[in-house]
Amino acid sequence: MIDRFGRFGVVVACVAILAGWGCWSRGPARLHPPGINASAAGSGAMEQYDTDGNGKVCGDELEKAASLKAALKNLDKNGDGCVSADEVTARVEAWQDSKIGRMSLSCTVTRNGKPLPGAAVNFVPEKYLGDELKGCTGKTDKNGVAILTIPDADPPGAACGLYLVEISKKEGGTETIPAQYNTQTTLGQEASQDAENIEMGIAFDLKY
Numbered sequence: 001m002i003d004r005f006g007r008f009g010v011v012v013a014c015v016a017i018l019a020g021w022g023c024w025s026r027g028p029a030r031l032h033p034p035g036i037n038a039s040a041a042g043s044g045a046m047e048q049y050d051t052d053g054n055g056k057v058c059g060d061e062l063e064k065a066a067s068l069k070a071a072l073k074n075l076d077k078n079g080d081g082c083v084s085a086d087e088v089t090a091r092v093e094a095w096q097d098s099k100i101g102r103m104s105l106s107c108t109v110t111r112n113g114k115p116l117p118g119a120a121v122n123f124v125p126e127k128y129l130g131d132e133l134k135g136c137t138g139k140t141d142k143n144g145v146a147i148l149t150i151p152d153a154d155p156p157g158a159a160c161g162l163y164l165v166e167i168s169k170k171e172g173g174t175e176t177i178p179a180q181y182n183t184q185t186t187l188g189q190e191a192s193q194d195a196e197n198i199e200m201g202i203a204f205d206l207k208y
Contacts, residue, residue: 031101042085044128058082066188102157115144
């Protein structure tokens with residue numbers, strides 16, 4: 001579940017990488033958003049989550065589609081409480097229109113309301129968004145805050161997208177966090193400048 005607990009959260013700043021990085025003509029080339037096929041993403045989301053074939057992800061289906069549920073506020077433009085292929089397509093197009101190639105991203109992880117340090121946090125892109133969208137990772141500090149970035153990215157940060165969130169903490173080679181938060185995760189998050197929880201700080205409160 002996604003909790004609004006933001007006591008230790010870091011407010012996420014979403015910044016577009018400007019062409020030429022300032023006024024220098026020989027600066028880095030502009031960093032563009034990942035090349036996601038918007039219409040293919042819409043149809044792919046339905047293939048994956050629309051189990052009854054009615055053309056929408058609703059109700060119990062939505063409960064099994066963590067990233068769509070997390071982004072419902074921005075996806076559900078007609079207010080029917082469901083997500084359609086066209087709505088996913090429109091959201092991908094909005095990311096691309098934003099021109100944001102990479103954004104800073106962080107989250108706070110707590111266990112029963114208390115900071116959970118030393119946990120690995122992985123934002124795993126939804127498969128229907130294609131291969132160009134890369135996942136991002138981070139590790140929580142003593143306050144439970146993880147700074148997320150694409151591995152080896154320069155500049156660091158994350159790309160706009162829909163992600164499944166996996167949180168793991170191993171001790172002596174044994175996983176200490178229940179599968180519902182990692183291998184069978186029920187957590188999801190949209191990364192974008194106007195995503196749910198961005199202003200308050202993304203927070204996950206694990207109950208175990």
